Amino acid sequence: MTTFKKFLVEANMIDGAWVGADSGETIEVRNPATDEVIGTVPNCGAGETGRAIIAAKNAFADFGQSDLSQRVKLLQDLHDALLDNQEPLAHLLTAEQGKPLFEARGEIAIGAAYIRWYAEEIRRAKGEIVPAPTNDRRLLVTHHPVGVVAAITPWNFPSSMLARKLGPALAAGCTVVAKPATLTPYSALAWAKLAEEVGYPKGVVNILTGSSREIGAAIMQSPDVRKVTFTGSTEVGKSLIRQSADTVKKVSMELGGNAPFIVFDDADIDAAIEGAMIAKYRNMGQTCVCTNRFYVQASIHDEFLRRLQAATADLNVGYGSTEGVQQGPLVNMPAVEKVEELIDDAVSKGGKIEQGGKRHPKGGTFFEPTIISGATSEMRFATEEIFGPLSAIFKFEDEDEAIDAANATEYGLAAYAFTKDMARAFRLNTKLQYGLIGINSGLITTVEAPFGGLKESGLGKEGGSQGLSDYLDTKYMCLAGL
Ligand SMILES: NC(=O)c1ccc[n+]([C@@H]2O[C@H](COP(=O)([O-])OP(=O)(O)OC[C@H]3O[C@@H](n4cnc5c(N)ncnc54)[C@H](O)[C@@H]3O)[C@@H](O)[C@H]2O)c1
Numbered sequence: 001m002t003t004f005k006k007f008l009v010e011a012n013m014i015d016g017a018w019v020g021a022d023s024g025e026t027i028e029v030r031n032p033a034t035d036e037v038i039g040t041v042p043n044c045g046a047g048e049t050g051r052a053i054i055a056a057k058n059a060f061a062d063f064g065q066s067d068l069s070q071r072v073k074l075l076q077d078l079h080d081a082l083l084d085n086q087e088p089l090a091h092l093l094t095a096e097q098g099k100p101l102f103e104a105r106g107e108i109a110i111g112a113a114y115i116r117w118y119a120e121e122i123r124r125a126k127g128e129i130v131p132a133p134t135n136d137r138r139l140l141v142t143h144h145p146v147g148v149v150a151a152i153t154p155w156n157f158p159s160s161m162l163a164r165k166l167g168p169a170l171a172a173g174c175t176v177v178a179k180p181a182t183l184t185p186y187s188a189l190a191w192a193k194l195a196e197e198v199g200y201p202k203g204v205v206n207i208l209t210g211s212s213r214e215i216g217a218a219i220m221q222s223p224d225v226r227k228v229t230f231t232g233s234t235e236v237g238k239s240l241i242r243q244s245a246d247t248v249k250k251v252s253m254e255l256g257g258n259a260p261f262i263v264f265d266d267a268d269i270d271a272a273i274e275g276a277m278i279a280k281y282r283n284m285g286q287t288c289v290c291t292n293r294f295y296v297q298a299s300i301h302d303e304f305l306r307r308l309q310a311a312t313a314d315l316n317v318g319y320g321s322t323e324g325v326q327q328g329p330l331v332n333m334p335a336v337e338k339v340e341e342l343i344d345d346a347v348s349k350g351g352k353i354e355q356g357g358k359r360h361p362k363g364g365t366f367f368e369p370t371i372i373s374g375a376t377s378e379m380r381f382a383t384e385e386i387f388g389p390l391s392a393i394f395k396f397e398d399e400d401e402a403i404d405a406a407n408a409t410e411y412g413l414a415a416y417a418f419t420k421d422m423a424r425a426f427r428l429n430t431k432l433q434y435g436l437i438g439i440n441s442g443l444i445t446t447v448e449a450p451f452g453g454l455k456e457s458g459l460g461k462e463g464g465s466q467g468l469s470d471y472l473d474t475k476y477m478c479l480a481g482l
């Protein structure tokens with residue numbers, strides 16, 4: 001049995017010290033599968049946040065001017081430390097979030113890959129010398145770390161969502177104040193422990209737990225925080241964007257999704273079913289890029305539905321800590337109740353439950369992987385993010401109808417389509433209003449590519465070469481008198 005005790009840190013990291021809340025108050029952290037208390041974390045607020053921001057600002061004076069080679073070495077050591085501890089970190093992640101162990105291991109691995117990627121990318125953050133209009137001057141363009149960065153992250157991928165913020169921030173020479181979701185704090189606090197172990201100077205990485213509103217307000221009101229990088233719901237993202245105006249902070253937003261999954265009649269059905277299972281049921285459907293709406297062309301609808309039903313019925317539902325389990329519990333009871341509301345709404349409007357449809361016999365927040373056919377645009381799940389193991393099956397006749405239906409949402413994060421027609425693939429790339437488009441694949445996230453949404457799914461990119469620029473300020477210097 002792997003123990004994660006080393007990373008069960010019941011304290012916050014502020015200015016190089018592990019501390020509790022000024023009030024002494026704590027918050028319980030529960031295992032979604034068993035509802036047992038795993039431990040507690042400090043319930044910090046404005047005062048602790050102010051001290052963390054000052055610590056990050058003070059640390060930036062040196063870290064922001066540190067040698068590139070030093071920052072690269074620290075990132076390489078952080079990458080290695082993460083992989084050396086992959087097993088306990090994965091077990092910790094499963095304990096606090098519920099996802100199956102194989103997915104938790106994958107999340108730790110991609111987190112390490114983001115760190116390694118930015119250890120490499122920062123060495124290519126080149127400036128330029130621009131041809132001057134006259135010979136008495138040189139025009140130089142250079143890049144510099146923005147300064148103190150606030151990172152606010154969600155509960156569904158509590159480790160990798162912080163990795164793709166810490167990576168570019170630390171590579172650029174920024175310092176960080178991070179606030180994880182209250183439901184899943186330990187996977188984030190583990191990053192502070194690893195950063196401490198590999199030798200990051202005090203104040204470079206600060207991680208706080210507690211009142212989202214209090215900590216959030218203190219972050220947004222501070223002129224010393226020069227960038228906010230947020231991953232979470234569109235509703236909270238909009239609030240943070242509004243608050244950022246008061247001090248003109250840089251913002252990057254990774255927000256909600258409502259992914260269409262379009263299966264054309266020329267699709268490889270085996271590939272479409274394989275893609276559907278991962279695009280729908282990864283993290284029990286609690287993934288921003290999970291399929292929200294399946295659009296299946298009429299001539300293959302019944303075959304696809306039958307095959308999806310068989311694959312869904314085969315899913316192994318159980319405790320995420322049990323090897324071989326493919327679906328764990330939902331994160332909490334409100335998540336279960338939301339799925340139930342969406343099912344009741346769909347059935348009341350003519351939807352048919354083809355599979356599942358109710359709480360799992362395991363009880364608690366376990367829920368049966370569910371399929372509803374006869375879906376229509378009047379049903380709530382056509383426009384609301386499901387965030388659960390519920391497959392909504394819509395039927396369509398032709399390509400234009402599918403594209404129009406797919407785009408009928410304020411979201412624009414991920415979209416998927418299965419077709420052998422490459423001319424159609426390029427039409428879809430042009431016409432689908434989404435930042436991420438998977439053709440014949442249901443799992444497209446990778447560190448090499450820019451991840452981010454259009455419309456109300458976000459601002460900015462994470463990963464790829466594009467993910468670094470948000471942590472750099474670009475300056476122009478005119479060097480005259482030569
Ligand atoms: N686009 C992406 O990359 C991506 C990735 C993961 C999750 N998400 C989205 O996140 C949502 C699920 O995550 P969630 O439930 O944690 O989202 P959430 O918006 O409720 O919370 C996200 C984070 O913001 C904090 N927060 C909440 N209210 C705040 C406030 N007023 N001020 C400051 N911080 C505040 C929370 O404590 C948490 O740390 C879904 O909509 C999902 O699509 C998007």
Ligand SMILES: O=C[C@H](O)CS(=O)(=O)O
Pocket residue numbers: 156157160286287288289445
């Ligand atoms: O939930 C959203 C995450 O960004 C999912 S992914 O692991 O990055 O695809």
